[in-house]
């Protein structure tokens with residue numbers, strides 16, 4: 001465990017004073033919630049661990065920016081911002097299950113990029129969307145399911161994670177599957 005959570009900065013400092021090891025009290029927050037924590041290890045690891053402990057089972061993948069600020073207490077027991085502050089980007093959530101006859105695991109399928117998909121002349125199924133943003137379309141040679149991937153590269157917007165989605169086989173992909181046998 002990289003951190004221990006407290007309801008107030010005062011409680012956190014009282015606990016820290018009683019601990020044998022050295023640590024720092026931080027305020028850690030994202031867009032949705034905020035905690036006080038005593039961190040005895042690396043602050044980046046603590047922010048990551050706190051963020052990943054949340055419930056991200058809905059909404060697919062996202063990148064959450066977690067911010068931190070070291071905090072002391074003034075003589076009245078109130079927050080007093082320290083010198084240390086920063087942020088950590090944490091990727092959370094899961095890709096959706098695959099669809100189609102091969103199975104719900106992406107690895108169950110045999111993804112290929114045949115020319116009928118379109119895309120650049122040299123790279124079927126690949127589109128450059130400007131800058132570092134790329135789109136990839138592949139199709140399974142066994143069941144004809146399509147897989148669509150976005151790769152945002154370094155120009156991603158805040159919160160934007162690479163995405164994968166699936167689309168059901170259609171006449172065109174099934175005809176291509178039949179040609180493969």
Ligand SMILES: [Zn+2]
Pocket residue numbers: 100101102103108109110140141142143144145
């Ligand atoms: Zn398949």
